[in-house]
Amino acid sequence: xxxxxxxxxxxxxxxxxxxxxxxDEGGEKKFYTAAFPYxxxxxxxxxxxxxxxxxxxxxxxxxxxxxxxxxxxxxVTGTPILAMAKKVREKDPELLSIFSNIYGIxxxxxxxxxxxxxxxxxFSEEIEQGMKEMxxxxxxxxxxxxxxxxxxxxxEWHMKKLHEMxxxxxxxxxxxxCPSDNNVVxxxxxxxxxxxxxxxxxxxxxxLSAGEYLVVSTYRPETVYGVTNVWLNxxxxxxxxxxxxxxxxxFAKEAWESLSLQVSGKVVxxxxxxxxxxxxxxxxxxxxxxxxxxxxxxxxxxxxxxxxVPAHAPFDxxxxxxxxxxxxxxPISIIEYRGSAPIPAQEYVxxxxxxxxxxxxxxxxxxxxYKKEAHWGRMKAGEFSGxxxxxxxxxxxxxxxxxxxxxxxxxxxxxxxxxxxxxKIVVKKVDDQWFIDYGNVxxxxxxxxxxxxxxxxxxxTRKEYLNTIDWLKEKACTRSSGLGTKFPFDETKIVEPLSxxxxxxxxxxxxxxxxxxxxxxxxxxxxxxxxxxxxxxxVHPKAEMLRKKFLYWYPLDARHSGAxxxxxxxxxFILNHAAIxxxxxxxxxxxxxxxVLMEGKKMSKSLGNILPLRKAVREYGADVxxxxxxxxxxxxxxxxxxxxxxxxxxxxxxxxxxLLEYARTDRDGQAEKWLRSRLNRKLKEAPQLYANMxxxxxxxxxxxxxxxxxxxxxxxxxxxxxxxxxxxxxxxxSPFMPHLSEEIWHALGKKGFAVxxxxxxxxxxxxxxxxxxxxxxxxxxxxDAEKIAERFxxxxxxxxxxxxxxxxxxxxxxxxxxxxMNPALEWARKNKADxxxxxxxxxxLMKRVHALQPALSEEVEFSALFDASEFLSKELGAxxxxxxxxxxxxxxxKASVAAPGKPAIILE
RNA sequence: GCAGGGGUGGCGGAGCCUGGAAAACGCGCAGGACUUAAGAUCCUGUGGCUUAGUGCCUACGCAGGUUCAAAUCCUGCCCCCUGCACCA
Numbered sequence: 002x003x004x005x006x007x008x009x010x011x012x013x014x015x016x017x018x019x020x021x022x023x024x025d026e027g028g029e030k031k032f033y034t035a036a037f038p039y040x041x042x043x044x045x046x047x048x049x050x051x052x053x054x055x056x057x058x059x060x061x062x063x064x065x066x067x068x069x070x071x072x073x074x075x076x077v078t079g080t081p082i083l084a085m086a087k088k089v090r091e092k093d094p095e096l097l098s099i100f101s102n103i104y105g106i107x108x109x110x111x112x113x114x115x116x117x118x119x120x121x122x123x124f125s126e127e128i129e130q131g132m133k134e135m136x137x138x139x140x141x142x143x144x145x146x147x148x149x150x151x152x153x154x155x156x157e158w159h160m161k162k163l164h165e166m167x168x169x170x171x172x173x174x175x176x177x178x179c180p181s182d183n184n185v186v187x188x189x190x191x192x193x194x195x196x197x198x199x200x201x202x203x204x205x206x207x208x209l210s211a212g213e214y215l216v217v218s219t220y221r222p223e224t225v226y227g228v229t230n231v232w233l234n235x236x237x238x239x240x241x242x243x244x245x246x247x248x249x250x251x252f253a254k255e256a257w258e259s260l261s262l263q264v265s266g267k268v269v270x271x272x273x274x275x276x277x278x279x280x281x282x283x284x285x286x287x288x289x290x291x292x293x294x295x296x297x298x299x300x301x302x303x304x305x306x307x308x309x310v311p312a313h314a315p316f317d318x319x320x321x322x323x324x325x326x327x328x329x330x331x332p333i334s335i336i337e338y339r340g341s342a343p344i345p346a347q348e349y350v351x352x353x354x355x356x357x358x359x360x361x362x363x364x365x366x367x368x369x370x371y372k373k374e375a376h377w378g379r380m381k382a383g384e385f386s387g388x389x390x391x392x393x394x395x396x397x398x399x400x401x402x403x404x405x406x407x408x409x410x411x412x413x414x415x416x417x418x419x420x421x422x423x424x425k426i427v428v429k430k431v432d433d434q435w436f437i438d439y440g441n442v443x444x445x446x447x448x449x450x451x452x453x454x455x456x457x458x459x460x461x462t463r464k465e466y467l468n469t470i471d472w473l474k475e476k477a478c479t480r481s482s483g484l485g486t487k488f489p490f491d492e493t494k495i496v497e498p499l500s501x502x503x504x505x506x507x508x509x510x511x512x513x514x515x516x517x518x519x520x521x522x523x524x525x526x527x528x529x530x531x532x533x534x535x536x537x538x539x540v541h542p543k544a545e546m547l548r549k550k551f552l553y554w555y556p557l558d559a560r561h562s563g564a565x566x567x568x569x570x571x572x573x574f575i576l577n578h579a580a581i582x583x584x585x586x587x588x589x590x591x592x593x594x595x596x597v598l599m600e601g602k603k604m605s606k607s608l609g610n611i612l613p614l615r616k617a618v619r620e621y622g623a624d625v626x627x628x629x630x631x632x633x634x635x636x637x638x639x640x641x642x643x644x645x646x647x648x649x650x651x652x653x654x655x656x657x658x659x660l661l662e663y664a665r666t667d668r669d670g671q672a673e674k675w676l677r678s679r680l681n682r683k684l685k686e687a688p689q690l691y692a693n694m695x696x697x698x699x700x701x702x703x704x705x706x707x708x709x710x711x712x713x714x715x716x717x718x719x720x721x722x723x724x725x726x727x728x729x730x731x732x733x734x735s736p737f738m739p740h741l742s743e744e745i746w747h748a749l750g751k752k753g754f755a756v757x758x759x760x761x762x763x764x765x766x767x768x769x770x771x772x773x774x775x776x777x778x779x780x781x782x783x784x785d786a787e788k789i790a791e792r793f794x795x796x797x798x799x800x801x802x803x804x805x806x807x808x809x810x811x812x813x814x815x816x817x818x819x820x821x822m823n824p825a826l827e828w829a830r831k832n833k834a835d836x837x838x839x840x841x842x843x844x845x846l847m848k849r850v851h852a853l854q855p856a857l858s859e860e861v862e863f864s865a866l867f868d869a870s871e872f873l874s875k876e877l878g879a880x881x882x883x884x885x886x887x888x889x890x891x892x893x894x895k896a897s898v899a900a901p902g903k904p905a906i907i908l909e
Numbered sequence: 910g911c912a913g914g915g916g917u918g919g920c921g922g923a924g925c926c927u928g929g930a931a932a933a934c935g936c937g938c939a940g941g942a943c944u945u946a947a948g949a950u951c952c953u954g955u956g957g958c959u960u961a962g963u964g965c966c967u968a969c970g971c972a973g974g975u976u977c978a979a980a981u982c983c984u985g986c987c988c989c990c991u992g993c994a995c996c997a
Contacts, residue, residue: 039997081997176995185995198993375910434995461914465992468912477995498997568992601921633935634922637914641921645936652950701923701934709934785963787953820929853930898962908961 004622004654008740012136020754021138023068025510025550030070031062032554034506035561036570037074040124041082043104044131044614046642047563047597047604050630054594054696055561056137057631060736061691063138064760070554072143072509073132075125078485079498082117090115103611117484121146131614136623136739138756143512147501148484151515154523155508156486156501160478161525162581163437164490170438174477175199175411178262178429179420185480186420197426200414202303203398205407206250207231207282207290213241213249215282215292218303218410221371222401223393224310226383227335228284232295232307232320233274239306241270251277253305259427260304260410284308285406286383291330295320297358303412311346312336313374315366318346319358335382336374336390345370435488436475437500439573444580445470448572451579456590458694459637462567466591469572476500476573499569503577506588507532510554511547518543533582557588564593564637592694595639597630612642624738625651632700632737653708654741660711660723661748668722671868675776676714677767680726683707684733684763691736703734713780717872724749729761774857775865778902782866783876786906790877797879797908804863805899806886808834809842810856813901816846817853842900856901859885866904879908 015021023030035055038044059071088096089111100106106114113119125146132139145152163169176185177197186197203222206214215231233239238254244266252260254271278294297316298307309317312332321327332344342348349355349366356362378390385393401407411428418426438444448470457463479494486501488494511531515523522541529535530544531551538545562571571591578587596603599610617626629647634640667673683702690699707730715721727745735742735755746755786800811832815825822843829839846853857865866873866883873881886905889896899905 041997076997079997174995372910465913469992472912472993474994480995497995499995502997565992565997569994569996598921638922641936643921643936646921648949649935697923697934705934781963788963789961895962900963903963906962 004624004651004740005619007744008134008136008618008623011740011743012133014743015754015756018754020756021071022140022142023070025553027068029067030554031059031067031558032070032506032510032556033059033062033559033561034072034509034557036563036566037076037502037505038125038128039076039081040121040128041085042124043127045597045604045611046599046614046617046626046630049131049135049614049617049626050597050640051561051563051594052132052137053135053627053631054592054636054694055559056135056627057696057736058559058561058592058694059138060739060756061760063756064732064736064758066759069138070509071137071139072512073129073137073139073141074143074145074147074505074509074512075121075128076147076498076502077121078147078483078496078501080480080483082120082484083482086115086117086120089120099606103606103609104613105616121148127615131618134615134618134623135627138739143509145508145512147486147505150520151512151518151523152505152508153486154520155505155528156496157489158523158525158528159501159504159577159581160486160489160496163577166580168438168441168444168580169478169490170436170475172434172436172475173430173432174434174436175263176429176431177413177418177426179422179424179426180259180262181422181424182420186426197418198414199411199428202410202412203401203407204304204410205285205308205401206248207284207308209251209277209280209282212247213251215239215251215277215306216304217306217308218412219308221310221313221394222398222407223380223385223390223396224313224335225285225308225397225401226380227310227312227333228288228290228308229311229317229321229330229333230290230309230326231282231292232298232309232317233278233292234296234298234300234305235275235278235294236296237274237298237300237305239272239274239277240268241272242266243269251306253300255301256303256305259301259425262427263411263430264408285401285404293320293324293326295358301417303410312344313346313370315346315350315355315363315370316358318344318350319355319360319363323357333382335380336378337381338373338377338379341378345374433491434477435479435491435494437478438475439473439576440475444576445473447579448576451575451584451587454584455575455588458590458592459635462564462593462637465567466572466575469568470576473572473576499573502570503573504581506557506560507551507555507582507586510551514543514547514550555582556586559590559592560588561592561594564595567593592636594636595634598639598641600643601641621647621651622654622740624654624741628700628704628737631696632704633697635697636694650704653704654738656708657711657741658744660715660721661727661745663721664723664727664745664749666722667724668718668720670719671772671775671865672714672717672719673722674767674769675717675772676710676726677764678769678772679710680707680729681763681765681767684729684761685765685768687733688760696737700737703730704737707734713776716876717776717869731755732758732761770855771857771861772865774855774902775861778857778862778865778904779869779873781902782904782906783873785903786877786908789906790908797877799909800873800877800879800881801890801893801896801905801907801909802866802873802881802883803886803889803893803896803899803905803907804859804866804883805901805904807859808832808839809886809899810859810901812839812843813846813853813856816843817855822847838897846900854902862902862904 033055035051038048059069062069097111101108114123160169177199179186202218202220204216204218205222205225206216208214217231239251240254240257242250242252242257244250278292280292281289282292283289297320311318311321312334313336318332321330334344349370353362353366355366374390380386380388380390380393385396398407413426413428420426452466478497478500479488480497481494483495486496488496526536526540527544530538530540531547534548560574599612602608602610604611625647628650629642630640687699687703728749731742731745732755739756742755782802790797808829811828812825815828825843826839829836863883863885870881870883886896886899893907895907896905
């Protein structure tokens with residue numbers, strides 16, 4: 002069996018016939034897309050899952066006679082490609098080893114991959130080839146790259162639209178920053194891939210003298226009401242900084258090194274901490290307090306200066322106790338919670354037996370007390386008395402900031418974090434940062450309206466989109482470097498990748514036509530007409546024609562993606578459509594899927610367990626991979642790729658092809674009727690399952706169950722005849738395995754392509770409950786008889802089968818319907834049955850009364866078994882005699898145990 | 910911390926919405942057939958017990974509750990996974 006040969010043959014035929022290149026007009030259309038790939042590596046089977054689901058969706062629409070568009074392009078925006086090309090040029094051993102060992106790239110290629118454009122071309126061709134080998138129904142005429150000049154024009158237009166609507170704003174922004182590289186860092190730039198977390202801290206000014214302040218930093222501004230003193234590390238040096246307002250602020254020298262990137266000011270002097278220790282300062286509440294020394298104060302954290310709240314901070318309490326000042330500045334308790342001690346910090350220190358500030362338990366005490374007070378505490382002092390602590394924290398911070406007594410600084414919550422270059426990462430404030438204002442409430446509402454009209458598959462993810470739209474704030478939409486489109490309002494910047502990929506589906510509708518045009522023709526007015534119908538069609542000779550094409554394909558009928566995009570790309574996609582397009586062009590649905598695990602583990606470069614898509618196709622064949630990555634789990638679940646399963650699928654495909662030799666004729670025996678009933682039942686159920694993208698269930702039903710049933714049929718049939726079966730089944734299953742279907746279709750002598758056929762109509766008359774129930778009785782009989790034969794001790798010569806009498810069926814049906822013995826016995830009385838036997842029989846059924854299946858009449862059950870006696874004899878290796886219970890031979894008293902669907906079995 | 914999802918055999922996982930024979934389907938494992946042998950393939954079995962009468966018992970994270978009936982509905986607890994933005 003040569004699955005690869007079959008696949009290649011049909012891919013070529015489809016390509017030559019331009020089967021997947023739809024006209025931009027005609028009957029009812031469907032337009033489906035999936036997130037375009039980022040070509041900095043070959044695709045693996047995980048990518049294959051999303052695209053295969055998309056392809057199945059598209060192919061099913063084709064079977065329903067729709068004009069289907071499924072385009073593809075490449076996303077090259079951003080820095081990863083540049084970074085990777087740079088690493089190639091630097092001959093980074095780790096990367097080159099991945100290239101050789103996982104991706105299988107010959108080392109002769111390495112030189113050219115150092116150029117970003119060549120890198121893009123190499124991997125995008127690799128990906129495109131893989132998609133073709135998977136048999137995807139893609140219209141490649143519309144392919145583009147996001148650094149193409151034509152696409153740049155489109156994104157410029159997009160940004161200008163947002164700007165016109167006031168949805169693009171400029172402001173300041175904090176970033177994790179490497180002072181040595183002078184660049185933004187995110188998790189993959191750090192040592193150990195730590196994600197730098199930026200956290201808000203309040204800096205409060207304590208007056209040293211008029212116009213001069215010590216700046217303390219704190220997570221708990223509300224505790225300022227309980228402050229007793231300020232702590233300075235005696236080993237630290239303070240810098241005196243003149244800020245824009247003219248005030249002089251003191252920070253620890255180490256702290257200032259990073260704070261200088263977010264607080265603008267000039268260092269005008271230095272002073273040793275020792276000179277300040279012992280002096281008094283004035284708190285923002287006007288209270289005079291002393292400055293003490295404490296070695297636990299870390300000079301590079303926050304401002305490097307802290308305030309002391311001994312009633313609520315175990316460290317402060319311990320430090321005061323160590324220097325014997327607890328009497329001089331007694332703790333002031335300002336927070337209470339149910340069961341709180343007068344001095345909570347003291348209580349926690351004593352409860353945990355914390356020795357001093359160097360004791361690791363001091364941290365534990367701090368954490369526990371903080372948790373307690375933050376969750377359950379209320380203020381009991383100051384103007385916010387009675388307020389929950391969490392709320393007061395906000396209020397106090399805001400109030401002091403407004404009064405100029407405090408300001409906000411940002412720190413790394415999980416610091417210190419180190420850049421790959423070895424430098425310590427700091428927080429930088431950027432002033433001329435552009436944002437897309439996803440925080441805009443009106444916009445959010447419009448997006449929710451759009452979401453409300455969309456169908457979301459799986460439906461359970463809908464609330465995720467809602468949550469995300471709700472908490473989205475301004476999103477920085479430019480970067481200072483990377484591939485992509487220059488930001489039209491600041492051409493030194495590039496439009497960031499998640500911002501240039503939100504409405505590009507509209508671009509597909511005309512991309513093939515724009516290719517022949519000059520970029521100078523692609524003006525905002527031109528796009529206004531094509532995409533929005535604004536202005537006059539005379540703006541360009543082609544405008545009218547392109548407008549029609551756009552209106553034909555839009556709105557997008559389905560957006561497919563991996564589940565990882567639910568919290569970023571997909572909400573942006575909804576928001577931008579809601580902003581730019583009128584409701585008639587809003588997208589119709591989103592379909593997301595989970596990942597693919599490799600033998601139970603997450604695929605990763607470090608584990609080296611990535612299975613590249615093309616390699617998988619070579620090993621197992623496209624159809625097998627297609628089926629393996631989509632039918633193994635529910636859509637939203639992760640699915641597991643196992644070699645043994647793929648091998649099993651491949652074998653079953655081989656079995657199916659082998660059965661083609663019986664596909665020349667049809668027949669009309671009991672076995673054929675049964676198979677036809679089973680097939681048509683599936684054809685009846687399949688459309689609903691396809692519509693819900695219930696691919697796992699479809700796979701179970703149309704593949705596993707069907708092959709099992711074929712197996713039973715092959716045993717049952719006297720001369721197998723599968724012509725009509727294959728005609729229908731091949732088409733119904735073709736979305737999953739188009740190559741196999743095409744092969745079967747042509748083996749049946751059909752003209753034209755299977756992939757252009759219509760979904761087979763379910764013949765409801767062929768669905769026959771009695772035939773199916775009869776077969777069930779037969780197969781269960783074999784099972785039971787074999788079980789009994791095991792106990793029999795020797796191979797029986799004869800097997801007598803007795804079907805249950807009609808009166809039992811009457812009692813049985815009454816019981817099944819009423820779930821009660823009385824109506825059944827009533828029925829028995831009316832029908833003059835033996836009441837003693839009837840009662841005993843009914844009693845026996847009572848236990849499983851909720852689980853009774855409908856029973857056949859004795860006549861039908863009898864004739865099903867009688868017809869099958871030859872088959873039964875063969876299966877059981879003994880002569881099988883089928884009789885009715887009433888005709889039991891002498892000595893066959895056990896015939897009386899027969900029940901509907903469970904004939905009595907007597908071995909001899 | 911906040912938000913979302915989830916705990917069912919040796920394993921992956923059905924079943925939960927809409928209460929009514931839990932473990933579909935697959936993998937793995939065991940036995941058999943075929944084979945010189947192995948692999949592949951096919952058949953049979955795979956929670957426990959039991960019987961020549963097609964059955965009985967035990968099990969769905971823990972603890973309660975509702976119900977004739979709970980994996981399924983309700984309450985509390987324990988544990989696990991994912992995301993939290995400038996990153997594609």
